[in-house]
Amino acid sequence: MKKTYALRDLDCANCAAKMEAAIKKIDGVKDATVSFMTQKLTIDADDAVFDAVLKKAVKAISKVEPDCEVIL
């Protein structure tokens, strides 16, 4: 399943790259992109683990940039 979420207050391109790298490392993630330009997070993961993956991804994002919020 592939889903896209909007991000609020993502204001550093380097952070976006760091987030992307961190999310790609989460188990069960097939592919992920954090687009600084469109302020969007796209996760492609297996349906069965999607919710768990999403939670971890949100955590990974706030670790890199505490101000950045995922709009679910």
Place this chain on the structure above:
Amino acid sequence: MAVKFSKKQKRILRRIITGFIIFIAGELIPFEAFPYGNIIELAVFMGAYIAAGGAVLVKAGKNILNGQVFDENFLMCIATIGAFIVGEYAEGVEVMLFFLVGELFESYAVDKSRRSISGLMDIRPDSARVIRDGVHTEVSPEEVKTGEIIAVYPGERIPLDGIVVSGSSSADTSAMTGESVPRDLNEGDNALSGCINLNGVIEIKVTKEYGQSTVARILELVENSASSKAKTENFITRFAAVYTPLVVGLAAALALIPSIITGEWSVWVYRALTFLVISCPCALVISVPLGFFGGIGAASSNGILIKGSNYLEALADAETVVMDKTGTLTKGSFEVSEICPIDISEEQLLEYAAYAENHSSHPISVSLKRAYGRKIDISRISDAAETAGNGVSAKVDGVLIHAGKSAYISKVTGKSCTAANAHGTVVYVSADNKYIGYILISDQLKEDSEEAVSQLRSCGVKQIVMLTGDSDGAAEYTAARLKLDKVYSELLPDEKVSHVTELKKSTSEKGKLIFVGDGINDAPVLTCADIGIAMGGLGSDAAIEAADVVIMDDKPSKIADAMKIARRTKRIVTQNIIFALGVKAAVLILGALGITGMQAAVFADVGVSVLAILNAVRALRYKRT
């Protein structure tokens, strides 16, 4: 220009102002005159520092707890606190203030450019006026189901794809195709979502739900384009990951080694701090994707959809362009282009042919009837028959007419007949078994096909090749008129693939091969080329699926535009990389030698970012020449 700040930007602005006021106070107060002047001075500057950079300190602390060692906030804190420790209070505050001003500018510039890019793609319809039980209700486009009727008033954007059921108007398709000439919309015509209805009220029967409508699909495509990254972009991301640790390492070395040798700790530690200030690779990391995004935006506003920055980058290196014939270089609609009668008038020959072919629904007979232009009086025809694959026969006004292929007519007349220049389909005609001439039906070149080829050449494309399933004669004729380098005709779809693979081998290592087709039966070739461009994406799902680049309005001259946009974008991105790295390197060297201080380093960090962003935005502005 009205400057509008977001909440976060306003917060930064407040910090800058408070910090600055205290800082000015600190500069003006003659601390020497007071007892414990030194301590008061430190306290005042500390106050200014915390007012301005307190939030940065907190953020840096949080990030350290999360294991983000080489975070720009953290490095900035070390640099400024370091300045306090070596006794440069004012400079510590100044650097923090500069840093914040830079952040503010950066965030504002990025916001603004992001908005101007998405403004270009502002084709999303806000609402649909659906007619339910005779009442007009405004609903969101997602709520309209297929089969429902919607009304669109002049000036409104058509929200969903459908068929016009009543009214007539014209539609401005420029947001979708870049084409400024409006399209007519009459009853029975397809109305595409995203276009603007210009003059009359029309009612449309919805054929696709919003999610499947052209406008939604295009928006999705453009928004996802940022996820396929260009090589340069990936390179910069990798570079950024090693750049920061490298500069920090250099800073540590600069602080320790010369200090141990010379014993001048404060001098060298101060110089090392300037290194920390410029250790963030932000200018590069921001401006490269921003440039590509701007290029994709510029292309979209010209009716060229590019599915990712990797394709935009590849377009700049196009060396070979392979084009399909029908539907790409030619209109794909067959028209009578020559009438060659023998012993009768042109009109008479055409009339006989049109009447004889009346019963056939073959495209050839359709174009004959269109060229004839008058209504067919069926009572004049009798004994109509069709010999599959060969031709037709019928009695017209009592005269026995045969029309069809050369072999068919030769058999009827007993004499062989051939047309002089068969660059198309030839219909031979006989009357009462006597050969009376032929009619040539050929595909028409698109208006801008010649321009397309010459533009591609001036862009430096080395080889332009045409592949077609059409006959040798028709292919040679088109290729000669357009002065193409190579032509392969009478090909089956899989042969097209093998020719493209072959041509790909003959391009240089860096050079890319573009294949341009109509996207309907070219899917395998489109995927096999480095870049697959589909024509006529407006309304065609297959093309949007299979291609990397979609030209919305069918014009082959847009290929050269796409290449020009790609080159311009690449040039801007390269300028940014060289500029950012160059300034940083210069400041690093000057900083190490002690010629420039921290203020210059802050400029090298945030100032360069802002300039690079402004430069990247230029990618957005492309004018067709």
